[in-house]
Amino acid sequence: MEIGGDTGVSGKQKKKKRYHRHTPRQIHDLEAVFKECPHPDEKQRMELSRDLGLEPKQIKFWFQNRRTQMKAQHERADNCTLRAENDRIRCENIAIREALKNIICPTCGVSPMSADTTSTSSSSFFDGHNLRLENAHLREQVDRVSTIASKYLGRPITQLPPLQPVHLCSLDLSIGTFEHPSIVASSSIHPPSLDLDLDLLPAGGTASSSSPSFQQPPPPPPPLVVSEIDRCLMVDIGSNAMEELIRLVQMDEPLWIKSCTGDSISLDSYRTLFPDRGLKNSVEASRDSGIVFLDPLSLVDLLVDSNKCLDMFPTIISKARTLQVLATGNGGGGRNGTLLLMYEEQQVLSPVVPTREFYFLRYAQQMEVGLWSISDVSVELSPESKFQNQPRKLPSGVIIEDMSNGCSRVTWVVHMEISENFSPPHEIYRDLVSSGKAFGAQRWVSTLKRKSERQDTVGGVPSEEGKISLMRLSQRMVCNFCSSLGSSGNNQKWTHLSRLNDVGVRVTVHRSSDPGQANDMVLSAATSIWVPVDCDTVFSFLRDERSRSQWDVLSNGNSVQEVAQITNGSNSANKISLLQQECKLISDNMVILQESFSEAASGSMVVSAPIDLRSTNLVMSGEDPSYIPLLPSGFSIVPDGRSSRDGSLITVAFQILVSSLPCAKINVESITTVNNLISTTVLQIKSALNCQ
Template sequence: MDSGSGGGGGGASGDDQDVSDPHNQRKKKRYHRHTARQIQELERMFKECPHPDEKQRLQLSRDLGLEPRQIKFWFQNRRTQMKAQHERADNCALRSENDKIRCENIAIREALKHVICPSCGGPPMGSTEDIYFDEQKLRMDNARLKEELDRVSSIAAKYIGRPISQLPPIQPVSVTSLELSMGSFGAQGMAGPSLDLDLLPGTSSSLPTLPLQSFGISDMEKSLMAEFSANAMDELIRLLQAGEPLWMRSPVDGRDVLNLESYERMFPRTDHLKNPDVRIEASRDSGVVIMNGETLVDMFMDPNKWVELFPTLVLKAKIIDILASGVVGNRSGSLQLMYEELQVLSPLVSTREFYFLRYCQQLEQGLWAISDVSFESRQNQFSSPHSRRLPSGCLIQDMPNGYSKITWVEHVEVEEKTPSHRLYRDLVNSGMAFGAERWLATLQRMCERFACLMVTGTSTRDLGGVIPSPDGRRSMMKLSQRMINNFCASISASNGHRWTTLSGLNDVGVRVTVHKSTDPGQPNGVVLSAATSIWLPVSSQNVFNFFRDERSRPQWDVLSNGNSVQEVAHIANGSHPGNSISILRAFNASHNMLILQESCTDSSGSSLVVYASVDLPAINIAMSGEDPSYIPLLPSGFAILPDGRPDQGAAGASTSSSTVSRSGGSLVTVAFQILVSSLPNAKLNLESVNTVNNLISTTVQQIKAALNCSGS
């Protein structure tokens, strides 16, 4: 079929039907292809007179054998085309001028660093700090001071028994006598949640705000918690060491699954009630990680490090109270009341919240056990309404050369009032979404990542020929890890995210949410997050290889306009060749704008490909080893998971769950973040929503076409 109405060189006429006639609207539109001579004469006339009058159009109509209406439409289309060309040229010129001014600005700032003050002989004020990041530093300092104020206020309130806000004004007093080490109890604060702090990862305000009165744990209840944790530790050790019939090998995928009948006989529970809505998930896995036992124990007992270890699983974590400090130096005997929120990387899967007791015990030299168990107090103040952790945890055994053997048990009760979305139902109901295999695989990958920080070797592909120093590698990995953390948090189905579903993309739709960003690690303003999840009849490993391959990027990256990219820097962060941090430069794009990308995968089939645009000066700052905390990032990307459906050819093929073949389909979450406005009080408009909706829809269509699964 001939193409639609054409512009100057297109050669197609406008509609032969009068679209204003309602009778003609019902008829099929006809198109007419202009001849070369007609186009040549029309172009000649357009150069002389872009707006011909009626007399001129009639003369052209007679000379070229076209209807006057066709002549009129051709000139309208040609004028529109010329206007678009001029606008594109103007945009390119403005962009080039902007890049030139930015480079001049950077050069001026560098020159100011070497200016000598005539008064004191030293550097002038402000020349030693990069002005580009001053505002980011101030926001971070402000957030830190607010957190410190909340923390000190909560400590003081514990001494006086009521919130500081209820006290009459008093004269300022010294706080040096306060026991500031009690800050580990948390900073729940008396004020309501702050938008500024809610967006800062790792701060107390990014976690659920608990009323101060909930900290009133009596000595009797602490004693009950200690006894309850000790019993849970005994049960966990038996679960870790037992074989059949307590643990059975799954005939479907070879994983260790709990025999519930044997478990109930071995551990009878008086509080167990048969509830048809309650599902038991229990799994066990073991493996070796490249980190020593003492370091692992320290990271497990620190909620911030716990989140850092499991960015794709743990959305939030917090210590509510420290009931026992344990032995100084090795944490043995430490008992903490904690909160955590777990996630699957999709807005379609609800997060799980747990209040639980974490107990650490050193069983012998080089052998630790850490148990987690939910505890329901008499006031029911530390309980999750829909999830409960039964004795779970891990055994950590030191091995030579800084390695550790980990045996992991996950055992939870989940009450699902609303079933999981059909796309993720198999993955969640099989226990793979939150199971032991996924925890251990994530831990192995992250421990490899930390080990790569110690590698002194450099990449053979470097930005501008400058080989990054070890400090530069660490700075780049820190920047990329922050990008990963931000991306994972942006697509969660946490209660803090109010997703709105847009129609237009299968039954899932595109989900959008908006937040005001004042995080030093994000551009300041209103940020629109959009995501959708799809199923592909392609294995998760093949999908991961497709996204991380720079040669296939033009097939799915709508924003690149089909331009290819070149990897100009590469940092390995794991044994798998796909686990790496890359700096990409797009051809035919501004040389001052680069793409920071991290790709990672693990043995459970869980993978990420996350990227963000970063300008060249910011990349140079990170590559030189400076603190990258002030570099703003707005990451987008893909989260890839196996679909959880049993692979017909994998049953009985392996005796280890970590080596079971995964050749089934995959679940892919596509997510974008867009800065709608740099004004914090700006309102979201329909145009931005439509833009991001079309962006995701087009990306999904191109992915399916490239992977030959358009009908899925």
């Protein structure tokens, strides 16, 4: 019986079919047919079977699996959309209930929420009391609105046209909510708190003389409400900002001083033209123009969508969010006349340059056929705002002109007032920031031109789907790397373990929200250095796979070779590469994804991340790359901003996975490891570039 049983099992194993993997060509042809006809009939399946050398059952099962996969992807996307909509509606309901508690009925002068509980004998007392409270509240609101109006409109509130009385029903329908400034910068879902074992850290800190600290995110304050009078005022502010932007674009000298690095504003001329501004602080203003490979409607749609802006400008924008739609557009793709209340944080890719946060209005208007204007201007959400010392956007924005060939000519104006109490950058970045190039118009235009050229030739990638998938994965890698470099003090995603009194190593920790990393604990280390070498030389050295072994500590001195690449645009240095070590005994199942690019005004970047061979094959075949884990590291290279010296500022950043356990603790060994990694890399770069 035992022998017979073993023979039966052996026979079943022999009959088991081997797993068949389709070739890239078969997958490409099947995907092409699937796009046209997800449900092929028997005749079409037979034709595919003959063309691809597959059995009809294999064709049938492939289409069934592909339809199931598409259905699952659509369900995941629908679930995310529904959850976000549910959260938004819940917040609006809470705000409306809170607002209704403070509303006074225009007929009887009693709050609707408390009318049923008010006794008849004391109604006159409460009527008078409620009226006195409401009058005091209205006087305070009028004073605040008058101050804001005089600052932005150049005339007192008394000269504004009188508003019509607001009835309860209209107020009910127009209430909208936005979050308090202190929580806008964070994500809607707070990351879990980290159980840090701070006793294991040295008393003096790992990278600086101060002790490491763990910053718990503050509790979210109650949401605020945009009142009807604020809404009307913001519409007027946005309209005035649009008029000023058009004048700034149309005028030349003496308002704008031309130079080889772009236009800069003459402050005396500006004060003469706009005397009501009353500028008391320093001003940064620049203007630049260029041709981009996007049509005007696509550009407008991009700029009025905060998520698309974040994807387009990850090297400039570290956070972006639309707080409220104040006015919906009509015509011009539904964007003409759109007015948005937005939040944005801008950065220079270095931990020693403070980020700049703005709460502003963005107004989109179609001036004529093929000509658009999008203006920005800062607004103060509350007198008690914690962002009083933050820079303020003066009327600025972009003019978009159709070139009738799928391209657009953009003229970008950056204009902001910098408070004297705003934190200055580290001294090695002081020249770059003070010159206006760090946050100037040239940086926006050059980034937009480069990103619009991404659709170009492809080499080494077997299919168009593989190219698109690889570019998406690389885009996510670059965005992840850029977000790790922000130095915002309100950033709740990253927890600072060491403070930076001088240019040392800043170590931070966070729980990854990446779908491929399942809430893993990640350490990030970053530092910035100055080298007396021009940016082009540094960029060429760091992006070249032949010189990678000279600085890559993890390569153990082994050289790498490029096995695939995608060229992005006319500059051959702007490309996405797959690198593999020539000594396969060390990393036989790993490859390196690397993206390198250079911009005339913004400098250069080299970002890379290791991925396993199985994930690489999935990406190359066109699969969704969203769930592939990434730990990007790399370099940002910018000119030092000094006219008398030919030097570069290099920011180096690494990320390492500490643990995937939910109760893991950070210890001194992890901090020491990441510090040694980044310090050794800096020393090897300086040695290779002959720098002390």
